[in-house]
């Protein structure tokens with residue numbers, strides 16, 4: 317069942333979104349070679365707690381950290397570590413959530429570590445833009461699958477592949493609610509979008525093949541099967557009567 321949020325609930329989610337959006341924006345300036353993914357996680361947790369909010373991911377299904385931090389060929393769900401400093405030329409995706417008075421926002425970005433290859437830059441750019449292609453469809457009266465169709469078309473036109481195994485989702489008092497929001501498929505299907513729906517729209521795209529594998533040892537880390545790069549970009553979006561309301565996008569990132 318897709319839960320429609322009241323204005324009060326949306327206001328609480330937006331307060332949370334302001335914090336997640338700000339943290340992700342600040343990370344763009346902070347991330348540099350030599351930093352570990354544990355350093356990034358520490359910053360995220362400290363900033364969320366400083367606002368009196370709860371890092372949604374910590375303990376979620378047993379996840380051990382506040383942020384999923386995924387380097388290079390890791391698509392999603394990377395576990396922060398203090399033993400592998402980021403290197404010049406790496407790309408790193410950071411996915412975070414904050415719970416505020418019981419209401420959640422969820423967002424992710426992929427960052428360059430120092431100077432990166434032209435192809436890596438293009439992957440990050442296409443991933444981000446594919447979100448905005450999907451966002452254009454986030455209007456009351458449209459169908460849910462209009463979003464994913466738009467994302468897939470844009471990504472494939474640019475020569476990258478859309479991951480099929482992981483999807484966006486409804487978000488609210490829980491991080492994962494109905495509906496699933498696929499980043500692919502045919503337009504014009506599924507539920508009609510209505511005012512008050514809250515969706516985490518999160519294209520996950522690969523430089524090479526779409527296939528991914530989950531690490532057997534830690535049970536979390538999801539890597540591209542071919543070892544090529546992966547990128548992730550996510551915002552929490554509220555469907556309104558007019559333009560979609562992106563609650564996790566900092567002014568500086570617009």
Ligand code: MG
Nearest residue numbers: 422516518550
């Ligand atoms: Mg999400």
